[in-house]
Amino acid sequence: MSELYRFGISIPKDLIESFDQYIREKQYTNRSEAIRDLIREKLVKRDWDELGSDKEVVGAIVSVYDHHKRELLALLTEIQHEHYQNIISSQHAHLDHDNCLEVIIVKGKAKDVRLLGDKIKSIKGIKHSQLTMTTTGKDLV
Ligand code: NI
Structure with missing residues (x-):
């Protein structure tokens, strides 16, 4: 310490x-x-x-959506493959008959991770999506 x-x-x-x-x-x-x-x-x-920040960050994108919307699912998968370098892992939970919860753990430059969060949030049919922004912890005590 x-x-x-x-x-x-x-x-x-x-x-x-x-x-x-x-x-x-x-x-x-x-x-x-x-x-x-x-x-x-x-x-x-x-x-x-910071606009266009190159700082290394870590976060989680938590999204809720209706899995019956096939176009949404295809787009969500496509975006994640586009940004695979910013994704550590993802977890999926079936909340009920219709709704899914997806948690995507992200890392990389703040500007890239923000872009990924914005792309997911703006997919039509996503009910709620939030990027939780945290730190790699390296620069904090
Ligand atoms: Ni599901």
């Missing part, structure tokens, strides 16, 4: 009261871990948000 660095900050009383309420709701046991998590979130977000 990296050496701990301590610093003091000035903050309006109302703001710290709201923050303390937030960290209780989020089950943190102290402010330090909550603040560390907020910093990490911002750093991960920066890697993803």
Whole structure:
């Protein structure tokens, strides 16, 4: 673990009261871990948000769709083959008679992974699709 660095900050009383309420709701046991998590979130977000980012990222695309739509299935498969270099694995669950859940674990340059997420999300018939953006963990402690 990296050496701990301590610093003091000035903050309006109302703001710290709201923050303390937030960290209780989020089950943190102290402010330090909550603040560390907020910093990490911002750093991960920066890697993803930079336009045309070449940062190496990891994520998961979670999608729900009706498997009776054959064109959708063909397109979903085609897109995944186009982007096979950005896909680590995928898992499929049959939710009920009609609906399927697919989780695709993705990695690569943020711009490529985002493009893959956008292509899947925009397929006609996908009921919901979300790219969860996280980090390789290499640059975070
Ligand atoms: Ni299914």
